[in-house]
Amino acid sequence: MQFVQFSHQQKVFVRHRTRLVIGRAAPIIALEPMHGWGIAQRIQLSSQNVFQIGQGSLYPALHRLEYKGWVQADWKQSDNNRKAKYYALTRTGKKQLEAEIGSWDRLAGAVTLVLEQG
Numbered sequence: 001m002q003f004v005q006f007s008h009q010q011k012v013f014v015r016h017r018t019r020l021v022i023g024r025a026a027p028i029i030a031l032e033p034m035h036g037w038g039i040a041q042r043i044q045l046s047s048q049n050v051f052q053i054g055q056g057s058l059y060p061a062l063h064r065l066e067y068k069g070w071v072q073a074d075w076k077q078s079d080n081n082r083k084a085k086y087y088a089l090t091r092t093g094k095k096q097l098e099a100e101i102g103s104w105d106r107l108a109g110a111v112t113l114v115l116e117q118g
Contacts, residue, residue, distance in 0.1 A: 033074070033076070033086035033087060033088040034086060034087060035076075035078060035084035035085060035086050035087070036055070036058055036059055036062060036084075036085065036087070037084075039053075039058065039062075039087065040052075040053045040054075040055075040058050062087055065087075065093065066087070068092075068096075069090060069092050069093070070089070070090060070092055070093030070096050070097075071087045071088060071089055071090060071093050072087070072088050072090050073085045073086065073087050073088075074086055074088070
């Protein structure tokens with residue numbers, strides 16, 4: 001496995017996009033409700049270990065999404081027989097996800113253009 005070193009600017013960019021990264025897991029949540037640890041693991045796997053979201057970032061972000069009505073949380077029994085809070089994307093959250101993806105795609109496209117044109 002190869003680890004990537006990020007510059008300070010890249011780290012700041014990634015840090016400010018934590019909410020979006022968690023939001024990008026929303027299609028996973030839309031398929032089935034997931035608990036926080038499962039969401040973090042899915043983000044890590046799908047990003048090929050580039051994004052490793054810690055609890056200190058994940059749960060505050062999920063709580064903000066819940067407060068805004070973009071996700072709904074319910075306590076359920078987990079696979080290991082413990083109670084866990086499961087998060088599911090709401091209808092409003094799906095609309096917001098589409099907007100966030102559009103915004104991210106525009107930003108990523110602009111960054112690509114700048115890098116290609118040097």
